[in-house]
Amino acid sequence: MHSGEVLILILIIISTSSAISPDIHNHHHIYLPTNLEALQLDRSDSLFCDSWRLSVETNNAGEWRSVPPMCIDYVGNYMGASGQYSSDCAVVALDAAAASRALRVPADDGMDAWVFDIDETLLSNLPYYAAHGFGSDAFDDKSFDEWAELAECPAIPASLRLYQEVQRLGFELILLTGRYESQRNATIKNLLAVGYHGWDRLILRGPSDIGKTALVYKSEKRMQLEEQGYRIHGSCGDQWSDLFGYPMATRSFKMPNPMYYIA
Amino acid sequence: MHSGEVLILILIIISTSSAISPDIHNHHHIYLPTNLEALQLDRSDSLFCDSWRLSVETNNAGEWRSVPPMCIDYVGNYMGASGQYSSDCAVVALDAAAASRALRVPADDGMDAWVFDIDETLLSNLPYYAAHGFGSDAFDDKSFDEWAELAECPAIPASLRLYQEVQRLGFELILLTGRYESQRNATIKNLLAVGYHGWDRLILRGPSDIGKTALVYKSEKRMQLEEQGYRIHGSCGDQWSDLFGYPMATRSFKMPNPMYYIA
Numbered sequence: 001m002h003s004g005e006v007l008i009l010i011l012i013i014i015s016t017s018s019a020i021s022p023d024i025h026n027h028h029h030i031y032l033p034t035n036l037e038a039l040q041l042d043r044s045d046s047l048f049c050d051s052w053r054l055s056v057e058t059n060n061a062g063e064w065r066s067v068p069p070m071c072i073d074y075v076g077n078y079m080g081a082s083g084q085y086s087s088d089c090a091v092v093a094l095d096a097a098a099a100s101r102a103l104r105v106p107a108d109d110g111m112d113a114w115v116f117d118i119d120e121t122l123l124s125n126l127p128y129y130a131a132h133g134f135g136s137d138a139f140d141d142k143s144f145d146e147w148a149e150l151a152e153c154p155a156i157p158a159s160l161r162l163y164q165e166v167q168r169l170g171f172e173l174i175l176l177t178g179r180y181e182s183q184r185n186a187t188i189k190n191l192l193a194v195g196y197h198g199w200d201r202l203i204l205r206g207p208s209d210i211g212k213t214a215l216v217y218k219s220e221k222r223m224q225l226e227e228q229g230y231r232i233h234g235s236c237g238d239q240w241s242d243l244f245g246y247p248m249a250t251r252s253f254k255m256p257n258p259m260y261y262i263a
Numbered sequence: 264m265h266s267g268e269v270l271i272l273i274l275i276i277i278s279t280s281s282a283i284s285p286d287i288h289n290h291h292h293i294y295l296p297t298n299l300e301a302l303q304l305d306r307s308d309s310l311f312c313d314s315w316r317l318s319v320e321t322n323n324a325g326e327w328r329s330v331p332p333m334c335i336d337y338v339g340n341y342m343g344a345s346g347q348y349s350s351d352c353a354v355v356a357l358d359a360a361a362a363s364r365a366l367r368v369p370a371d372d373g374m375d376a377w378v379f380d381i382d383e384t385l386l387s388n389l390p391y392y393a394a395h396g397f398g399s400d401a402f403d404d405k406s407f408d409e410w411a412e413l414a415e416c417p418a419i420p421a422s423l424r425l426y427q428e429v430q431r432l433g434f435e436l437i438l439l440t441g442r443y444e445s446q447r448n449a450t451i452k453n454l455l456a457v458g459y460h461g462w463d464r465l466i467l468r469g470p471s472d473i474g475k476t477a478l479v480y481k482s483e484k485r486m487q488l489e490e491q492g493y494r495i496h497g498s499c500g501d502q503w504s505d506l507f508g509y510p511m512a513t514r515s516f517k518m519p520n521p522m523y524y525i526a
Contacts, residue, residue, distance in 0.1 A: 050350070055355065088314045092318065
């Protein structure tokens with residue numbers, strides 16, 4: 001059975017069954033009914049996993065918890081051997097570089113800004129996630145924080161070139177991350193080690209930001225930046241919660257990330 | 264040369280060249296420098312075209328005019344033989360159906376609404392575009408209008424099921440299209456012929472809407488609907504200009520469309 005047929009079948013089940021799985025009602029962010037495996041979907045089916053990834057990247061999927069089991073190998077291949085993730089990041093950088101040029105020369109007052117997220121935007125945690133199921137394992141704060149403390153994240157090469165290009169054009173670089181103030185030293189050490197220099201501001205979660213969603217925290221920080229006079233021309237992040245909210249940048253750029261979701 | 268290397272090379276050129284193509288400065292929505300072909304990119308390279316399509320679907324590409332020449336065959340295969348477009352549409356419908364269920368039972372006042380775009384959302388113009396280069400030919404108003412007047416667009420099967428499911432749940436269905444009032448009869452004839460029935464409102468561009476961008480026109484119409492008391496829970500469209508603007512629906516669903524862009 002082709003995945004197209006499986007999907008149509010699922011849709012028919014969703015559309016017509018009165019005995020629908022409770023998961024569908026209570027957790028629409030759980031992407032598929034748990035009885036999907038009973039439909040004997042071919043686990044190697046990249047057609048479905050491509051569609052799933054698109055649903056994540058367009059924010060159609062809304063909140064989602066983990067990579068669907070049948071797509072774990074697909075995500076591993078996407079992030080690595082296929083070269084697709086690298087290509088996708090390179091094209092985001094092309095888009096953003098073109099936009100930064102179109103905005104012409106910034107004013108001389110030092111208030112023309114670009115905002116960059118850090119994890120999966122400037123720095124890559126792929127070595128960590130490759131060892132933890134590419135987003136299929138439940139997220140473990142403790143082991144991830146230990147990884148971040150090592151300050152060994154590689155740069156995403158296309159992002160480093162974009163960062164340098166935006167900097168060369170005269171924009172102020174503002175790094176806005178969900179990492180905590182306690183991680184400031186490790187984060188600075190990591191950024192410098194892989195080639196990021198000369199940012200204007202590095203904003204991390206302080207004590208008053210704990211417990212806020214990324215969407216709220218990052219929107220508040222952008223608002224404070226605008227109140228201080230910054231004009232936020234561009235924003236790059238791998239999560240929609242890096243980009244959406246009020247205020248938004250003039251142009252927002254969604255970096256790819258099919259491994260995890262942050263609200 | 265792999266496309267990854269080509270992209271890095273392009274990025275290096277963009278990043279360092281002072282003799283950059285004027286296209287980059289003046290038309291950042293023209294996706295690639297016109298001298299790309301001089302780089303002898305393999306036209307069959309699906310890695311780049313996959314990345315290009317993602318840039319379109321995430322709105323990273325911003326305004327764009329036509330499918331890049333090296334991706335015309337890719338887009339044709341995506342829309343047809345590969346089955347990927349059908350699969351992608353089916354997953355959008357799954358996402359939206361799950362969201363409509365999560366919103367539970369609408370109130371009894373008949374004001375809980377879902378908004379659907381028509382072209383490439385409920386109805387498919389694929390037969391037309393397949394005969395016109397899959398979005399690589401310049402858009403021709405006259406021949407497209409002749410096609411629309413035939414009222415022979417097929418339904419997108421997954422969208423028809425979604426429409427029926429949202430209807431079954433008790434939501435009001437509002438069709439909001441960039442088509443003109445002069446096309447009302449053909450549009451109704453086409454919708455009914457392929458199975459769409461029982462919509463609450465069919466909103467087309469009237470005389471006062473001519474010349475407005477889709478973003479402005481559709482936002483104004485959503486505002487008027489809210490002023491009339493409608494609660495817009497969901498919105499489905501193949502263009503970001505169907506979804507963005509103020510007010511937005513509670514949940515927005517981006518249908519795939521790598522063939523054309525509407526501002």
